[in-house]
Amino acid sequence: MRVDLHLHSRYSHDSFTSLDALIERARECGLDRIALTDHNTAEGALELAKLAPELTIVGEEAKTREGEVIGLFITRRVPPYLRPEEAMDQIHKMGGLTYIPHPLDRNRSHFRSERIVELAGRIDIIETYNPWAEPGANRAAAELAAELGKVGATGSDSHGIEEIGRSWMEMDEYDGPSDFLEKLARARHVVTSASGTTRRA
Numbered sequence: 001m002r003v004d005l006h007l008h009s010r011y012s013h014d015s016f017t018s019l020d021a022l023i024e025r026a027r028e029c030g031l032d033r034i035a036l037t038d039h040n041t042a043e044g045a046l047e048l049a050k051l052a053p054e055l056t057i058v059g060e061e062a063k064t065r066e067g068e069v070i071g072l073f074i075t076r077r078v079p080p081y082l083r084p085e086e087a088m089d090q091i092h093k094m095g096g097l098t099y100i101p102h103p104l105d106r107n108r109s110h111f112r113s114e115r116i117v118e119l120a121g122r123i124d125i126i127e128t129y130n131p132w133a134e135p136g137a138n139r140a141a142a143e144l145a146a147e148l149g150k151v152g153a154t155g156s157d158s159h160g161i162e163e164i165g166r167s168w169m170e171m172d173e174y175d176g177p178s179d180f181l182e183k184l185a186r187a188r189h190v191v192t193s194a195s196g197t198t199r200r201a
Contacts, residue, residue, distance in 0.1 A: 072180075
């Protein structure tokens with residue numbers, strides 16, 4: 001199955017994508033699951049779960065006092081500007097998974113690498129490819145995930161409809177967050193450039 005773990009809708013301040021357009025585009029691209037991870041709100045994801053429950057992983061990209069943390073499989077909003085530890089603990093109390101997006105990208109809110117090491121016990125997934133991150137930042141994130149023994153993931157981080165379907169994870173069907181994490185560890189990372197070139201890892 002194809003899964004995009006990081007994308008945005010009009011519920012984010014920097015996206016205009018409607019939920020209906022998101023559903024239609026995901027189906028056009030053959031995506032089986034999408035994690036809607038709007039900035040500092042789960043409202044859109046919870047609504048999407050009502051419209052297309054078979055498609056939706058409820059998520060949120062919450063800004064902490066340091067970097068950003070994505071919660072996957074959450075049931076409510078994670079408030080912004082918490083300490084990272086607090087945000088991650090709230091996600092885990094909901095039965096969710098913690099996912100660190102664009103962790104070392106200097107152009108966006110990110111954690112210092114030493115802080116990721118300190119927070120490792122609370123981190124489930126590290127984004128090792130983000131199309132908006134510098135190549136060096138992606139490589140460093142992949143190396144750090146490997147060093148820490150963390151599951152790596154690719155996300156499209158799409159903010160516009162045309163960006164959806166350029167990258168995803170190919171993984172087996174799963175049953176709940178724990179099984180999802182186990183299957184994600186064995187998944188393939190797929191990146192398709194705008195020109196149509198595809199890379200699988």
